[in-house]
Amino acid sequence: MSYVAHDATTLVPPAEVEEVELYHPKTFVGKYIWSQDAKIIAIQYAITAIGIGVVALVLSWLMRLQLGYPDTFSFIDPSNYLQFVSLHGMIMVIYLLTALFLGGFGNYLIPLMVGARDMVFPYVNMVSYWVYLFAVLLLGASFFVPGGPTGAGWTLYPPQAILAGTPGATWGIILMLVSLAFFIIGFTMGGLNYVVTVLQARTRGMTLMRMPLTVWGIFTATILALLAFPALFVSAIMLLLDLLLGTSFFMPAIVSMGEQGGQTGGSPVLFQHLFWFFGHPEVYIVALPAFGIVSDLISVHARKNIFGYRMMVWAIVIIGALSFVVWAHHMYVSGMNPYFGFFFATTTLIIAIPTALKVYNWVLTLWRGNIQLTVPMLFAIGFVFTFINGGLTGLFLGNPTVSMPLSDTMFVVAHFHMVMAIAPILVVFGAIYHWYPKMTGRMLDDTLGKIHFWITFVGSYGIYYPMHYLGMMGVPRRYYAITGTDFITESAHSVNVGITIAALIVGAAQLVFFYNLVRSYFKGKPSGGNPWNATTLEWQTPDTPPKHGNFGATLPLVYRWAYDYSVPGADQDFIPQNVPPREAAGSGSKA
Amino acid sequence: MNVFQQLTAKPWLAAGAAPEDLRHPDEAHRAAKKSALWVFLAVVGVLFMLLVFAYGGRMTYGDWRPAPQLKLLWANTFVLILSSVALQWAQVSVRRGQMDAMRVGLLAGGAFTVVFLFGQLLAWRQLGTMGYFDVTNPAIAFFYLITGIHGLHLVGGLVAWGRTAARVWGKFDVAAIRQSVELCTLYWHFLLGVWLVLFGLLFTGNNLDLLLKLCGIR
Numbered sequence: 170m171s172y173v174a175h176d177a178t179t180l181v182p183p184a185e186v187e188e189v190e191l192y193h194p195k196t197f198v199g200k201y202i203w204s205q206d207a208k209i210i211a212i213q214y215a216i217t218a219i220g221i222g223v224v225a226l227v228l229s230w231l232m233r234l235q236l237g238y239p240d241t242f243s244f245i246d247p248s249n250y251l252q253f254v255s256l257h258g259m260i261m262v263i264y265l266l267t268a269l270f271l272g273g274f275g276n277y278l279i280p281l282m283v284g285a286r287d288m289v290f291p292y293v294n295m296v297s298y299w300v301y302l303f304a305v306l307l308l309g310a311s312f313f314v315p316g317g318p319t320g321a322g323w324t325l326y327p328p329q330a331i332l333a334g335t336p337g338a339t340w341g342i343i344l345m346l347v348s349l350a351f352f353i354i355g356f357t358m359g360g361l362n363y364v365v366t367v368l369q370a371r372t373r374g375m376t377l378m379r380m381p382l383t384v385w386g387i388f389t390a391t392i393l394a395l396l397a398f399p400a401l402f403v404s405a406i407m408l409l410l411d412l413l414l415g416t417s418f419f420m421p422a423i424v425s426m427g428e429q430g431g432q433t434g435g436s437p438v439l440f441q442h443l444f445w446f447f448g449h450p451e452v453y454i455v456a457l458p459a460f461g462i463v464s465d466l467i468s469v470h471a472r473k474n475i476f477g478y479r480m481m482v483w484a485i486v487i488i489g490a491l492s493f494v495v496w497a498h499h500m501y502v503s504g505m506n507p508y509f510g511f512f513f514a515t516t517t518l519i520i521a522i523p524t525a526l527k528v529y530n531w532v533l534t535l536w537r538g539n540i541q542l543t544v545p546m547l548f549a550i551g552f553v554f555t556f557i558n559g560g561l562t563g564l565f566l567g568n569p570t571v572s573m574p575l576s577d578t579m580f581v582v583a584h585f586h587m588v589m590a591i592a593p594i595l596v597v598f599g600a601i602y603h604w605y606p607k608m609t610g611r612m613l614d615d616t617l618g619k620i621h622f623w624i625t626f627v628g629s630y631g632i633y634y635p636m637h638y639l640g641m642m643g644v645p646r647r648y649y650a651i652t653g654t655d656f657i658t659e660s661a662h663s664v665n666v667g668i669t670i671a672a673l674i675v676g677a678a679q680l681v682f683f684y685n686l687v688r689s690y691f692k693g694k695p696s697g698g699n700p701w702n703a704t705t706l707e708w709q710t711p712d713t714p715p716k717h718g719n720f721g722a723t724l725p726l727v728y729r730w731a732y733d734y735s736v737p738g739a740d741q742d743f744i745p746q747n748v749p750p751r752e753a754a755g756s757g758s759k760a
Numbered sequence: 761m762n763v764f765q766q767l768t769a770k771p772w773l774a775a776g777a778a779p780e781d782l783r784h785p786d787e788a789h790r791a792a793k794k795s796a797l798w799v800f801l802a803v804v805g806v807l808f809m810l811l812v813f814a815y816g817g818r819m820t821y822g823d824w825r826p827a828p829q830l831k832l833l834w835a836n837t838f839v840l841i842l843s844s845v846a847l848q849w850a851q852v853s854v855r856r857g858q859m860d861a862m863r864v865g866l867l868a869g870g871a872f873t874v875v876f877l878f879g880q881l882l883a884w885r886q887l888g889t890m891g892y893f894d895v896t897n898p899a900i901a902f903f904y905l906i907t908g909i910h911g912l913h914l915v916g917g918l919v920a921w922g923r924t925a926a927r928v929w930g931k932f933d934v935a936a937i938r939q940s941v942e943l944c945t946l947y948w949h950f951l952l953g954v955w956l957v958l959f960g961l962l963f964t965g966n967n968l969d970l971l972l973k974l975c976g977i978r
Contacts, residue, residue: 289789289792289796290792290796357800357803361796361799361800364795364799365792365795365796365799366792368795369788369791369792369795370788370792376766376769376771377763377766377767377769378766378767378769378770378771379771395799395802395803396802396803396806399803399806399807399810400806400810402807403807403810403811403814403909406905406909407814407905410901410905414895415895415896416895416896416898416901416905417895417896417897417898417901418814418898418901418902418905431896432896433823433896434821434823434896434897434898435898436817436818436821436898439814439817439818442814442817443810443814446810474772478771478772479767479768479770479771482767483767729771730771730772732772
């Protein structure tokens with residue numbers, strides 16, 4: 170392919186853009202509490218999500234302590250253990266990762282990257298955050314009600330989720346379901362904003378195919394979430410009705426604790442279908458923003474245009490679409506028709522094609538790039554490794570014949586933690602190290618960042634690699650203690666001790682990160698407006714951190730895509746999206 | 761540029777076309793509102809689609825006991841059609857600049873909707889007092905759930921309708937009202953369509969039977 174200089178573009182004179190009416194509050198409360206500025210809302214989302222995420226991290230420590238050192242801790246009984254498992258999963262998947270990627274990064278980056286002054290409906294955006302906070306508080310409250318939080322597992326399968334005998338089957342499960350319903354209402358408000366802002370509020374010249382992949386990832390993930398969350402919403406409402414009004418949507422005729430229950434005719438499998446119709450897209454709701462962000466991190470820090478931009482966009486969209494037709498691969502052991510399983514195995518394996526395509530493109534972007542091993546780049550490369558590892562075990566679990574014996578073992582836990590816990594969280598860290606300078610005007614400390622990266626990255630493998638072997642041995646997941654089984658050898662217990670130690674170390678390493686966040690806010694090196702020499706619009710704002718309204722008097726005019734790095738003949742190794750061709754030419758690029 | 765052309769553009773090459781002109785902020789905001797409604801309708805559409813699938817899936821079980829037919833639902837359906845027609849009239853009137861007719865259409869649309877909701881409550885009561893009523897029968901529970909969720913969406917629509925209706929007296933911004941009426945009308949037509957599907961498939965006594973036969977499930 171021959172290189173065509175951008176100078177050929179007709180120069181469009183910048184037009185005066187009318188000041189969009191934005192609500193400019195005067196007081197501290199108006200600015201930082203009841204804020205309608207997407208950037209502040211983003212930070213509110215991020216702090217809330219990370220706050221509740223830390224709770225979930227501590228829960229995972231408690232689980233690991235029990236598994237590594239059974240019969241040691243008197244404050245962990247079997248009920249507690251199940252509650253820790255359930256809340257850890259629910260918080261991490263929905264209240265941390267979904268909220269952080271879409272509510273956090275979505276709010277911060279979409280308006281800035283597409284060249285908008287704010288989200289299109291700032292008031293709705295603000296309400297979205299407060300509804301989310303309410304959902305988090307409801308969830309948190311379940312720790313303090315009689316019976317404690319639900320112990321039904323993060324999938325909340327009926328009938329056991331609402332039967333007496335399951336921890337938290339009275340108050341805990343009610344709070345959980347109501348909290349989910351509120352989360353979904355809040356998210357829908359935010360999600361409408363993200364989608365419509367991308368569709369309607371892009372600045373002049375920002376065509377769809379000039380958008381950074383970060384925006385593509387968040388945009389597509391938001392559409393997935395908008396279409397998938399209704400399934401969780403109806404299943405939560407129906408489960409709540411089964412519990413409170415005695416309906417039989419999911420509750421079959423059942424004998425519980427020696428007594429015949431009042432319900433008849435419900436279908437627990439129906440819940441599984443509804444849950445996973447949401448649950449599988451949820452994996453990509455978390456993964457697609459990560460895909461987008463990591464593409465940008467790799468391109469910026471390798472000083473090279475992303476390889477196969479169009480393929481990357483299409484792959485994101487295709488993965489999004491396919492994610493709606495694979496849900497039953499979570500249900501191979503539910504007793505469904507084998508032909509059904511065959512269908513879902515096929516669709517599942519087809520997803521490997523666009524996904525592998527993305528991985529190749531990341532690697533090919535790195536190939537002969539001018540790789541800068543900055544902290545964001547380390548995290549991005551760490552992500553690619555981890556995603557490949559997690560993806561490969563997905564091939565095992567996608568095939569029913571292999572999946573069935575591995576079902577409900579530690580192998581599954583290892584697989585999904587690699588692919589949708591460690592991989593996305595590495596991107597979260599990379600993204601924070603990358604955009605923190607824009608949010609605060611200061612750099613995060615590099616040495617602390619590298620310490621944080623290496624302990625987190627290597628430590629995660631210390632946790633999850635051995636877990637695959639435990640799974641292949643048949644060690645079940647969700648068990649409080651494993652006793653009286655011959656097939657689980659003594660060495661499995663030793664491995665468990667090792668995993669627990671690794672988990673404690675990785676968890677503690679996050680303190681380095683939090684310390685870095687706080688210290689750098691006050692004492693970090695001033696970053697300037699564009700410390701990474703990046704091309705995208707958020708780095709071209711007149712102020713850092715950007716003021717409300719983002720771009721000063723005139724909105725930027727976009728002349729090029731987001732990946733003009735190391736353009737032959739140009740003075741600098743990057744040309745920002747809003748630099749007109751003549752200026753780029755005037756600065757030395759070939760005429 | 762249509763979507764296909766946009767998605768097949770080669771952004772790494774020089775883009776020849778000048779970026780389209782910037783829209784006036786008001787116009788941009790109206791476009792945003794319209795897009796938002798369409799996205800929201802997609803979300804609501806998925807919600808009801810899932811409920812229909814859940815209902816249909818449950819029907820295929822051997823122990824299915826259909827809910828009794830309620831004649832009242834025919835009357836309710838007719839009233840909901842009237843509300844949509846009234847709003848359509850309001851929309852046509854506002855586009856022609858006939859504000860009095862628009863007001864009549866708007867108010868009639870809201871009034872018919874209230875009557876519909878009242879009728880649905882009456883249907884709930886009717887079913888509740890019948891011998892068939894058994895909350896553990898999924899058909900009965902689904903009836904309450906689905907009509908309830910549909911009704912709540914109309915109540916939400918009535919909030920937007922009320923905000924519009926409150927602004928059509930005295931002096932008002934015609935362009936803004938015109939859009940509000942258009943959005944209300946679109947939303948009402950959509951919920952009418954949803955209701956016709958729900959009513960036709962679930963509550964006319966046919967109970968999806970035909971569809972299941974067509975799909976070869978039954």
